[in-house]
Amino acid sequence: MITMSYRIAGGDFEAAGLATRRLKEQLARIGVGAAVMRRVMIASYEAEMNVVIHARTGTLWARVDGGKLDLEVADEGPGIPDIELALQEGWSTASAKAREMGFGAGLGLPNIRRNSDLFEVETRVGKGTRIRSTILLAQSEGAVVSTTAAEAGSVSIATARCRGCLRCIFACPTAALRVHSAGPVLLPELCIGCAECISECAAGVYGISEKGPASAEELAVPTDAVLVVSRGFLSGFPVADAPSRVLAALRALGYAEIRLLEEWSAALLAESRSRARTAGVPLPLIPPVCPAVVALVESRYPSLIPNLGPWLSPAEAAGEEFPLRPVVLAAACPAQYSAVGTASLTDRLTVISPVRLAEAVRARLPAASAPESAPTAPRGEPAQMPGELIGSGVRHVMRILSAAEAGGLPGVTLLDLSLCDGGCAGSPLLSAEPCLSRQRWRQSAESWREEARSDAAAIHRARPYAQRGGVRLDPDMGTAVRALSRIDALTRTLPGRDCGACGAPACALFAEDVVMGRADPAACPHAAPHGPTTEARQ
Amino acid sequence: MKIDELAKLIGAQLYSLPGQSCGEVTRVHASDTMSSLIANASADTLLVTSLNNNQLVRVAELMGAPGLCLVGGAEPCPELLSLARTTGAAIVVSPHGLDETRRLIESRLSRVERPGA
Numbered sequence: 001m002i003t004m005s006y007r008i009a010g011g012d013f014e015a016a017g018l019a020t021r022r023l024k025e026q027l028a029r030i031g032v033g034a035a036v037m038r039r040v041m042i043a044s045y046e047a048e049m050n051v052v053i054h055a056r057t058g059t060l061w062a063r064v065d066g067g068k069l070d071l072e073v074a075d076e077g078p079g080i081p082d083i084e085l086a087l088q089e090g091w092s093t094a095s096a097k098a099r100e101m102g103f104g105a106g107l108g109l110p111n112i113r114r115n116s117d118l119f120e121v122e123t124r125v126g127k128g129t130r131i132r133s134t135i136l137l138a139q140s141e142g143a144v145v146s147t148t149a150a151e152a153g154s155v156s157i158a159t160a161r162c163r164g165c166l167r168c169i170f171a172c173p174t175a176a177l178r179v180h181s182a183g184p185v186l187l188p189e190l191c192i193g194c195a196e197c198i199s200e201c202a203a204g205v206y207g208i209s210e211k212g213p214a215s216a217e218e219l220a221v222p223t224d225a226v227l228v229v230s231r232g233f234l235s236g237f238p239v240a241d242a243p244s245r246v247l248a249a250l251r252a253l254g255y256a257e258i259r260l261l262e263e264w265s266a267a268l269l270a271e272s273r274s275r276a277r278t279a280g281v282p283l284p285l286i287p288p289v290c291p292a293v294v295a296l297v298e299s300r301y302p303s304l305i306p307n308l309g310p311w312l313s314p315a316e317a318a319g320e321e322f323p324l325r326p327v328v329l330a331a332a333c334p335a336q337y338s339a340v341g342t343a344s345l346t347d348r349l350t351v352i353s354p355v356r357l358a359e360a361v362r363a364r365l366p367a368a369s370a371p372e373s374a375p376t377a378p379r380g381e382p383a384q385m386p387g388e389l390i391g392s393g394v395r396h397v398m399r400i401l402s403a404a405e406a407g408g409l410p411g412v413t414l415l416d417l418s419l420c421d422g423g424c425a426g427s428p429l430l431s432a433e434p435c436l437s438r439q440r441w442r443q444s445a446e447s448w449r450e451e452a453r454s455d456a457a458a459i460h461r462a463r464p465y466a467q468r469g470g471v472r473l474d475p476d477m478g479t480a481v482r483a484l485s486r487i488d489a490l491t492r493t494l495p496g497r498d499c500g501a502c503g504a505p506a507c508a509l510f511a512e513d514v515v516m517g518r519a520d521p522a523a524c525p526h527a528a529p530h531g532p533t534t535e536a537r538q
Numbered sequence: 539m540k541i542d543e544l545a546k547l548i549g550a551q552l553y554s555l556p557g558q559s560c561g562e563v564t565r566v567h568a569s570d571t572m573s574s575l576i577a578n579a580s581a582d583t584l585l586v587t588s589l590n591n592n593q594l595v596r597v598a599e600l601m602g603a604p605g606l607c608l609v610g611g612a613e614p615c616p617e618l619l620s621l622a623r624t625t626g627a628a629i630v631v632s633p634h635g636l637d638e639t640r641r642l643i644e645s646r647l648s649r650v651e652r653p654g655a
Binding site for chain 2: 107
């Protein structure tokens with residue numbers, strides 16, 4: 001994978017097009033073919049001119065990864081009040097100077113969309129615009145650069161720490177884990193990034209991948225960086241007056257601004273409440289507050305995909321809030337990491353493990369002081385509206401989604417669901433005990449400041465939700481049916497103890513692993529002396 | 539057809555450095571909007587326009603178009619000529635209007651016998 005970035009100066013018609021020209025030079029060096037190059041040039045030039053014509057400044061990023069080329073152009077500018085209108089040919093707000101030069105015909109965004117295999121525009125009035133374009137490479141060009149599944153994963157596994165206790169395979173709600181003699185194996189197509197394995201493993205095998213420093217000592221903070229953390233991080237330290245002191249320590253680390261993820265969660269819920277009252281919206285509406293819930297719906301409850309609210313998750317929205325400043329996200333779970341990682345290809349957004357950030361904070365925690373303006377009474381949780389159902393914790397959420405799928409939630413218009421207990425504060429990466437963490441937060445002065453200052457907003461998502469293919473045995477239905485038949489036959493030959501000794505959490509899943517070539521048939525210690533019958537395996 | 543030959547045939551003036559070789563074109567596209575020009579530009583297209591700025595050359599360069607034809611006898615602006623010299627794009631100035639120039643070029647190109655045609 002390679003990523004390139006180029007700055008674009010707004011209003012500079014002399015230098016306009018230089019970023020795209022430099023991109024062309026680099027793409028030519030890695031062998032991008034003429035047909036793809038033509039489409040890239042049109043999309044890139046139009047997006048670059050969009051910045052020159054309308055914005056103060058911007059940046060163009062390009063990434064070649066496997067079989068596709070991603071372009072992303074973000075700017076600080078006026079934003080687009082009506083995207084649907086802007087996508088119509090002939091609509092433009094370009095200046096007279098730009099029109100004199102032949103721009104402003106209202107064909108720029110349509111040109112980009114026409115030359116893209118995937119196209120997205122995200123914009124905030126008064127803040128800026130981000131355009132994303134994905135262009136698939138021809139098959140012969142796909143070998144230019146490749147990536148591995150391991151690079152794309154968001155769960156880190158320290159194999160050497162594994163004691164083989166098997167708790168993780170039973171904790172994983174989507175049966176994405178196996179423990180073999182060589183250590184744990186994650187099936188990435190099944191993983192929803194929920195942090196259950198992290199919570200369950202006492203040996204600390206599982207963690208969150210991070211694109212950042214190797215140790216707390218190397219925690220270099222970029223200039224003018226914005227840190228986005230869950231409030232559970234601020235109140236997760238078992239010390240008096242924790243949020244204020246943790247904030248001070250984070251500022252001492254060099255972060256110019258510290259924002260709470262919950263600001264975007266609150267904005268998302270407010271938008272959701274409004275949408276849930278709109279006629280024709282599938283109910284109950286599920287706002288994408290928790291990206292692990294979104295992944296769960298996409299993989300296990302696809303009939304509820306139309307119920308997912310059409311916005312970015314809070315972590316993605318926070319990343320969009322500052323188009324050109326470095327943003328550091330202390331991801332509360334692997335799902336947040338994945339959501340942010342797939343949402344943006346910019347190198348200005350860094351994801352770090354909250355565990356590593358906590359190590360750095362501990363070294364800088366100032367002495368305790370009296371709270372500045374401690375509230376006289378704890379603040380209550382956000383008001384729950386009639387028709388809203390708040391649920392958290394994997395088991396509860398799965399039961400709620402099952403009920404919703406079966407039409408068993410009459411009168412419920414909105415599902416506010418989080419896979420961690422009590423929301424992000426319940427992440428095992430943030431605090432040992434979420435109830436204490438929440439109590440500390442409610443009693444802190446910071447909890448009052450948060451509401452007063454936030455200008456966070458929900459951001460419409462351009463990329464549609466889609467069913468995840470992880471549970472399908474094969475893209476071809478006929479092949480999948482034959483595989484299922486073999487799995488059923490093999491399962492009948494197994495003892496049905498679901499003991500986990502084979503490394504899979506259930507006999508049926510072990511049978512599936514064998515048929516799919518992921519497990520050795522002899523791994524079941526309770527089967528016939530020579531393993532499952534040959535007939536069943538074929 | 540080579541751009542310098544085409545320029546002679548339609549009575550246009552060629553701006554190029556001494557010794558600069560002119561590329562060949564088989565297609566023509568005329569427009570006064572940059573989006574239309576870039577969307578239709580290619581390595582064998584002569585772009586015809588009544589615009590007159592350096593971004594024309596940038597578009598030609600990005601799309602690999604070998605030359606540009608300005609119309610109405612317009613004097614190419616210095617920035618355009620300067621960039622064209624850097625990138626090697628041929629600049630042609632037609633005395634005719636946009637539509638007439640396009641029609642004349644199409645007419646000439648259609649008479650060219652192409653290998654295998």
